[in-house]
Amino acid sequence: MRKNKKTKNKKQDSLKRNREAAALFFALASFLSAYVFIVRSRSGILGRAFFAVMFVVFGQAIYILPLIFLRYFIIHIMQSVELRKKLDFIWSVICIVSCSVLFKAVCLTFVPTTEIFSGGWIGDNLYPFFKELFGVWLGFAVIIAIFLFSVAKLFRISINNSLKNPEASITKVEEEKVQDIAQAKKQEYLILQKSDRAIPKPNILSRQEKEEKKKAESLICPTVKQTKVDSKIFDYKLPVAGLLKNDSAADFETSKDELLKRAELLRTTLADFDIDAKVKDIIPGPVVTRYDLILSPGIRIQTVSGIIDNISLAMRTASIRVVPIPEKAVVGIEVPNSSGIIVGLRGILESATFENSKSLLTLALGKTTDGSGYVTDLASMPHLLIAGATGSGKSVSIHTIILSILYKARPDEVKFMLIDPKRVEMPIYRDIPHIYNPCTCATNADIITGYREAAVALKKLVNVMDERYTKFAKAMARNIEDYNSKMVETGGEKEFYIVVIIDELADLMTAVQKEIEDSVQRLAQMARAVGIHLILATQRPSVNVVTGIIKANFPARLSFQTTSKIDSRVILDMLGAECLMGKGDMLFLPPGEARPARLQGAYVSLKEAEKVISFINEQNFPRLYEPVVAEVERTVGFNADKEKRTRDLIPALKLINERKRISQDLLKANFGGSARATNILSILETRGFITKPEGTNKWQIDYDKIRQYLEETERGACAERQS
Numbered sequence: 001m002r003k004n005k006k007t008k009n010k011k012q013d014s015l016k017r018n019r020e021a022a023a024l025f026f027a028l029a030s031f032l033s034a035y036v037f038i039v040r041s042r043s044g045i046l047g048r049a050f051f052a053v054m055f056v057v058f059g060q061a062i063y064i065l066p067l068i069f070l071r072y073f074i075i076h077i078m079q080s081v082e083l084r085k086k087l088d089f090i091w092s093v094i095c096i097v098s099c100s101v102l103f104k105a106v107c108l109t110f111v112p113t114t115e116i117f118s119g120g121w122i123g124d125n126l127y128p129f130f131k132e133l134f135g136v137w138l139g140f141a142v143i144i145a146i147f148l149f150s151v152a153k154l155f156r157i158s159i160n161n162s163l164k165n166p167e168a169s170i171t172k173v174e175e176e177k178v179q180d181i182a183q184a185k186k187q188e189y190l191i192l193q194k195s196d197r198a199i200p201k202p203n204i205l206s207r208q209e210k211e212e213k214k215k216a217e218s219l220i221c222p223t224v225k226q227t228k229v230d231s232k233i234f235d236y237k238l239p240v241a242g243l244l245k246n247d248s249a250a251d252f253e254t255s256k257d258e259l260l261k262r263a264e265l266l267r268t269t270l271a272d273f274d275i276d277a278k279v280k281d282i283i284p285g286p287v288v289t290r291y292d293l294i295l296s297p298g299i300r301i302q303t304v305s306g307i308i309d310n311i312s313l314a315m316r317t318a319s320i321r322v323v324p325i326p327e328k329a330v331v332g333i334e335v336p337n338s339s340g341i342i343v344g345l346r347g348i349l350e351s352a353t354f355e356n357s358k359s360l361l362t363l364a365l366g367k368t369t370d371g372s373g374y375v376t377d378l379a380s381m382p383h384l385l386i387a388g389a390t391g392s393g394k395s396v397s398i399h400t401i402i403l404s405i406l407y408k409a410r411p412d413e414v415k416f417m418l419i420d421p422k423r424v425e426m427p428i429y430r431d432i433p434h435i436y437n438p439c440t441c442a443t444n445a446d447i448i449t450g451y452r453e454a455a456v457a458l459k460k461l462v463n464v465m466d467e468r469y470t471k472f473a474k475a476m477a478r479n480i481e482d483y484n485s486k487m488v489e490t491g492g493e494k495e496f497y498i499v500v501i502i503d504e505l506a507d508l509m510t511a512v513q514k515e516i517e518d519s520v521q522r523l524a525q526m527a528r529a530v531g532i533h534l535i536l537a538t539q540r541p542s543v544n545v546v547t548g549i550i551k552a553n554f555p556a557r558l559s560f561q562t563t564s565k566i567d568s569r570v571i572l573d574m575l576g577a578e579c580l581m582g583k584g585d586m587l588f589l590p591p592g593e594a595r596p597a598r599l600q601g602a603y604v605s606l607k608e609a610e611k612v613i614s615f616i617n618e619q620n621f622p623r624l625y626e627p628v629v630a631e632v633e634r635t636v637g638f639n640a641d642k643e644k645r646t647r648d649l650i651p652a653l654k655l656i657n658e659r660k661r662i663s664q665d666l667l668k669a670n671f672g673g674s675a676r677a678t679n680i681l682s683i684l685e686t687r688g689f690i691t692k693p694e695g696t697n698k699w700q701i702d703y704d705k706i707r708q709y710l711e712e713t714e715r716g717a718c719a720e721r722q723s
């Protein structure tokens with residue numbers, strides 16, 4: 001990632017240099033061509049030759065060349081976007097070619113006896129074609145129209161607007177200038193933000209050094225003086241539904257005869273087992289059809305559940321589920337359709353329920369058994385537990401959850417803290433501006449994959465939560481909505497929601513159970529009010545992964561097919577998930593509800609997700625958030641606190657100042673133990689006291705910085721003693 005960002009920085013620099021060089025080139029080209037065309041006789045052999053060649057090709061049209069070069073100069077100096085430059089090139093070619101043809105047309109139409117209006121080689125060859133195609137006068141009009149249109153496009157003149165309102169076209173140009181400036185500012189800001197990061201130069205490190213350095217780096221976030229940029233100046237567009245595939249389940253149809261036949265088969269099968277039942281309703285869905293049965297008095301629902309396997313056999317389908325529906329006083333038998341339809345995310349995103357939902361954390365989960373879209377709000381859950389066997393559809397559902405939020409929220413409204421120890425599903429999101437990691441600065445934020453890193457980040461998120469509580473209390477706000485509406489009134493900065501997604505909780509729990517459980521418990525209990533929401537997913541819903549503490553704090557559960565009844569009980573506190581069909585078939589238990597809803601999860605392919613992500617990334621929205629505290633305490637697994645590290649830092653700085661050199665051996669001799677020496681070296685380097693220039697193996701010492709730091713520490717200590 002770091003390497004990626006460095007390459008990106010290099011690319012930005014070289015892009016800037018290229019732009020400047022191009023601007024200079026076009027300024028020169030504009031000036032020289034104007035000079036050569038006006039005072040041909042004094043422009044030397046080269047100038048005269050250039051004029052002759054250009055005149056032969058374009059004729060009189062060459063006189064607009066300096067203007068075209070000037071336009072290019074302006075484009076490059078204002079750092080316009082790439083696409084516009086390509087279009088400008090096409091328009092400038094059309095402009096000069098049509099001008100040549102126009103000169104030829106004027107010459108032949110009005111003054112055929114003289115050759116004063118030469119159209120050059122282009123005019124001579126293209127004009128007959130126009131004349132042949134449109135005739136003299138219509139051809140003439142077409143050429144003028146093409147010429148005027150290309151000039152208008154090239155110089156950003158709106159002909160329509162200038163006819164209606166002469167000032168409007170100027171305003172349009174001004175508007176574009178503002179856009180260009182905003183674009184330039186955005187680029188500048190990104191470069192600034194990147195250059196602000198104190199990224200240490202690459203060194204050749206031994207394995208031990210590398211490990212120590214990685215540890216130190218993961219904990220210490222350089223104190224970034226982030227330029228406050230008003231994110232509102234960035235005109236961010238939410239993705240459009242058209243980026244996703246059409247939903248084939250939107251207009252599914254099931255044959256009436258087929259449904260009636262299957263209902264009759266169900267009734268006779270039950271009758272074979274002495275269960276007298278009448279099919280009251282048939283509710284066809286895209287994947288499952290529900291048959292509502294009225295049982296004869298005295299027949300227990302358990303009797304029906306007891307013969308599930310026989311019903312499955314008779315109906316030639318697996319995964320039949322029996323659900324009591326008290327409001328209708330019926331028993332629902334959910335039978336999978338012979339051919340399931342894939343439920344697309346697009347259909348639900350375009351539904352009125354999703355579009356009208358005001359919450360930024362609206363989730364388009366899937367479709368119910370009757371085929372209607374199921375939309376819910378993460379903010380009201382407020383945390384979600386997802387479980388299911390491998391291949392049952394958890395990862396797809398995580399993608400739909402992330403995409404649903406991306407379709408609702410700007411990057412400055414919602415951020416994602418993604419923890420993905422499996423490193424398979426999440427990498428596609430690593431560059432979106434919504435990515436958040438409380439341990440790092442905004443530009444360094446990435447998907448969290450390490451166990452310890454995850455534990456530290458969750459612990460840090462607890463700090464973020466505490467800080468938000470203090471902040472909200474000061475603003476006398478009860479929760480994030482209240483705080484943000486107060487900020488809108490007072491013109492202050494709003495807080496963003498943070499959605500934490502952990503895709504495989506089991507892996508984390510095996511490695512750092514205590515720390516994870518502590519942080520998750522605190523967050524789950526209190527984080528809702530400050531806009532932090534958790535989504536935990538696991539394929540092993542055993543009691544030692546989904547512990548009592550976790551279950552107690554996660555009332556909303558989403559269960560895919562489980563491998564056993566026990567797993568179903570762990571996740572839903574009831575049976576049923578073991579009967580699901582897999583591939584997105586799920587039971588969603590909203591908080592406070594007694595019975596889960598059966599849904600077919602919305603499917604989104606990786607390709608579709610990538611399209612949405614590129615749409616977002618192309619907008620170059622900057623990552624705007626400040627790390628709440630510059631340093632993270634080392635309290636997870638490898639206990640070594642801040643105090644101890646600073647205790648070593650000052651004597652180390654004094655030692656360097658005294659001996660005027662630094663080496664591992666010197667530190668080892670003075671502090672004992674090579675691990676401690678390596679640790680001190682890492683801290684000195686990350687804080688910028690020492691650097692190792694590229695290609696050398698010798699440390700360079702910043703004595704000024706060391707002296708300044710020691711003086712400041714001394715002054716601080718004095719002030720403390722006096723007070």
Ligand SMILES: Nc1ncnc2c1ncn2[C@@H]1O[C@H](COP(=O)(O)OP(=O)(O)OP(=O)(O)O)[C@@H](O)[C@H]1O
Pocket residue numbers: 342343388389390391392393394395396397539583584585600601602603604
């Ligand atoms: N909603 C859905 N509609 C149709 N097919 C689906 C749906 N969800 C998942 N599938 C199918 O099931 C396959 C496995 O899904 P997914 O990768 O989400 O499983 P998983 O539970 O995350 O598995 P693992 O735990 O091994 O990562 C997908 O490749 C896809 O073919």
